[in-house]
Amino acid sequence: MIQTNTLIIGASAAGLANAACLKKKGIEFIILEKHSNVAYAWRHHYDRLHLHTNKKNSSLPFMPFDKQLPTYPAREDVVEYLETYARKMDIHPVFNCEVLSVEKEGEYWITKANNETYKSAYVVVAAGSTNKPKMPSFNGLNTFKGEVMHSAQYKNGAPFTGKKVLVVGFGNSGCEQAICLHEHGALPALSVRSAVNVLPRDVFGISILQLGLSLRKLPPKLVDAINAPLMRLLIGDINKMGLKKSKYGPLEQIEKQKRIPLLDIGTIKLIKQGHIQVFGDIERIEGNTVYFENNKQDNFDAIIFATGYSNNLGSFVATSPDRFEDLKNDIHHQKYFGKDGLYFCGYYISPNGMLREIGIEAKVIAESIASKKAQAFA
Numbered sequence: 001m002i003q004t005n006t007l008i009i010g011a012s013a014a015g016l017a018n019a020a021c022l023k024k025k026g027i028e029f030i031i032l033e034k035h036s037n038v039a040y041a042w043r044h045h046y047d048r049l050h051l052h053t054n055k056k057n058s059s060l061p062f063m064p065f066d067k068q069l070p071t072y073p074a075r076e077d078v079v080e081y082l083e084t085y086a087r088k089m090d091i092h093p094v095f096n097c098e099v100l101s102v103e104k105e106g107e108y109w110i111t112k113a114n115n116e117t118y119k120s121a122y123v124v125v126a127a128g129s130t131n132k133p134k135m136p137s138f139n140g141l142n143t144f145k146g147e148v149m150h151s152a153q154y155k156n157g158a159p160f161t162g163k164k165v166l167v168v169g170f171g172n173s174g175c176e177q178a179i180c181l182h183e184h185g186a187l188p189a190l191s192v193r194s195a196v197n198v199l200p201r202d203v204f205g206i207s208i209l210q211l212g213l214s215l216r217k218l219p220p221k222l223v224d225a226i227n228a229p230l231m232r233l234l235i236g237d238i239n240k241m242g243l244k245k246s247k248y249g250p251l252e253q254i255e256k257q258k259r260i261p262l263l264d265i266g267t268i269k270l271i272k273q274g275h276i277q278v279f280g281d282i283e284r285i286e287g288n289t290v291y292f293e294n295n296k297q298d299n300f301d302a303i304i305f306a307t308g309y310s311n312n313l314g315s316f317v318a319t320s321p322d323r324f325e326d327l328k329n330d331i332h333h334q335k336y337f338g339k340d341g342l343y344f345c346g347y348y349i350s351p352n353g354m355l356r357e358i359g360i361e362a363k364v365i366a367e368s369i370a371s372k373k374a375q376a377f378a
């Protein structure tokens with residue numbers, strides 16, 4: 001059994017940020033990664049992906065993004081940044097090490113992995129929230145004759161040139177993939193079930209994130225009310241585009257529903273121009289015909305489910321079902337969770353960008369562990 005003060009699970013942005021912050025505090029740690037390199041998820045996202053938040057507010061602790069990079073770095077730029085971060089911070093994960101279980105035994109946490117068993121006073125779970133794609137089930141989906149995939153499998157629109165493709169979902173990934181499909185000569189459509197909010201990524205050349213940070217001390221509902229006239233001017237009436245406007249403003253939506261509004265990078269323009277069709281919820285599928293609410297239907301050659309992910313924490317955090325539900329609730333409503341020395345980083349839905357939030361959480365977690373360090377292996 002290998003013993004360490006703190007065990008970190010995951011070596012992408014959240015895990016690396018925690019490792020760097022613990023190292024600065026002089027705290028011993030081991031970082032485990034089930035894949036063979038850092039930033040696994042970033043390496044396998046779709047080709048067109050860029051950060052939806054500006055680089056100034058998306059860097060991890062102690063190392064900004066390169067000044068030569070664009071304001072919104074591309075996927076490969078983020079991968080290179082995280083590789084460089086690990087190297088400069090002298091972080092050496094144990095690769096190809098999949099965690100099987102994490103359980104409290106007495107004063108310590110026992111983490112069983114496929115290679116070793118680890119004993120630690122603290123555990124930081126930084127395994128990411130995109131581990132398990134959510135695939136919905138629709139009546140008649142098994143009769144669909146075309147290609148069906150989750151957005152996690154999507155790379156680019158080249159295989160879909162000239163084809164009608166239905167993207168199910170209205171998150172940032174799904175909407176950018178719809179743009180990508182259009183750019184490759186496909187005929188994309190969106191199926192949008194829920195009421196939504198849309199924000200421009202930039203306002204008069206200034207990042208919407210930057211503007212949001214300037215108002216972060218005000219109540220979300222008040223900020224939404226202040227910004228509403230400008231958002232209507234910049235975006236327009238989304239109800240006229242076939243979308244349903246949420247009863248909450250963008251920040252209140254994040255607070256109450258834990259859902260990020262769309263940061264528009266061109267989807268709305270393509271909808272207005274008729275290049276991307278909008279449909280409501282799917283009622284049923286018969287062959288290649290998809291039937292939507294409000295008596296609408298159309299034929300498609302492919303369906304891409306941009307329907308999100310589950311964090312899959314229950315697969316290795318050993319606890320009772322009731323306690324695990326409480327644990328998940330705490331993760332969604334707190335910036336970090338440190339009960340009994342078990343911390344989570346990168347699961348809180350922040351209105352100010354996930355990478356920025358990860359950096360804040362990593363510093364808080366390191367401070368918390370440092371304050372308890374003397375008790376660790378007494």
